[in-house]
Amino acid sequence: MRPAAATAAIAAATVMALTFSAAGTANAVPTGKPNQIKYTYVPPANPAHQAIYDQMKQGRALEHLQELLSPLRLPYPLTLTVAGCDGVPNAWYNNDVIKVCYELLAEMLKNAPKEDLPIGISRADTILGPVLDVFLHETGHAVFHMLQIPILGRQEDAADQFAAYLMLRLGKDEARRMILGAAYGYNIQMPPGHRVTVPVDVFSDEHSLPAQRAYNVLCIAYGADRKLFADVVEEGFLPKKRAEACSYEYEDLTFAMTTLIGPHIDKKLAGKFHEVWARTVNERRARLARPPDTPGATPASVEAGGKP
Numbered sequence: 001m002r003p004a005a006a007t008a009a010i011a012a013a014t015v016m017a018l019t020f021s022a023a024g025t026a027n028a029v030p031t032g033k034p035n036q037i038k039y040t041y042v043p044p045a046n047p048a049h050q051a052i053y054d055q056m057k058q059g060r061a062l063e064h065l066q067e068l069l070s071p072l073r074l075p076y077p078l079t080l081t082v083a084g085c086d087g088v089p090n091a092w093y094n095n096d097v098i099k100v101c102y103e104l105l106a107e108m109l110k111n112a113p114k115e116d117l118p119i120g121i122s123r124a125d126t127i128l129g130p131v132l133d134v135f136l137h138e139t140g141h142a143v144f145h146m147l148q149i150p151i152l153g154r155q156e157d158a159a160d161q162f163a164a165y166l167m168l169r170l171g172k173d174e175a176r177r178m179i180l181g182a183a184y185g186y187n188i189q190m191p192p193g194h195r196v197t198v199p200v201d202v203f204s205d206e207h208s209l210p211a212q213r214a215y216n217v218l219c220i221a222y223g224a225d226r227k228l229f230a231d232v233v234e235e236g237f238l239p240k241k242r243a244e245a246c247s248y249e250y251e252d253l254t255f256a257m258t259t260l261i262g263p264h265i266d267k268k269l270a271g272k273f274h275e276v277w278a279r280t281v282n283e284r285r286a287r288l289a290r291p292p293d294t295p296g297a298t299p300a301s302v303e304a305g306g307k308p
């Protein structure tokens, strides 16, 4: 979800631009530094979310995300938060804080299949993919806001693209797992079947529809590496007609990311991006490999499928 303060940001940017030009410099982009990520685990009010809180805290999930995002050079701190949202399964960025609701995390756990999928997506990755995707999507909003990045098109689509681009920086195996996991997370929100009936006002949403978001992330991935994601087209998850132009879509995204975001990345720290993820994900993946009621599942995940 985009920040409610976007208008304020535009006003601030305008004021800054005016101030800077008055001072004789045209550069209104704020300067930043790396290691600006903070985190907070807010204890849940709803006992149904206690296990998610415990599991994330014990697994140091936010600490790992903090390390992963540390290369971002931001002008001021960005706080990652998990918290209860009074029954609303959502996530948003506002006032320098990313908030991901336990209700949304519970929904992701509930949506996970009981077993690995025959199409080559593990159960754990159907959870890890959407969770990483939502944190990176909200980080996209934060980066656009804090660094006053100009956006053509809809900010929600831009945040999705930001997330996809970062997932593709994880190295081939992990990138594939997270992209497919994220696409699963969008697809599961659609009614099954090739034809769906929806109220016409869902098309007015500021986000693209879940099926579009799934196609979009798969297209960016296929555009980035058509060998690694060849089966996505062969199996019909991404229609051939769309796939033909995906390399151009990825090119556009790469141009925007390297031009607009690249200068705000600490290159030395960013070199460890994949290593940080690979080092920290395996434990979580093992814990999420089975549903909570399966022998061998850890007690901490007992509630995982609980309703918000």
Ligand SMILES: [Zn+2]
Pocket: 001, 002, 137, 138, 141, 156, 159
């Ligand atoms: Zn958003």
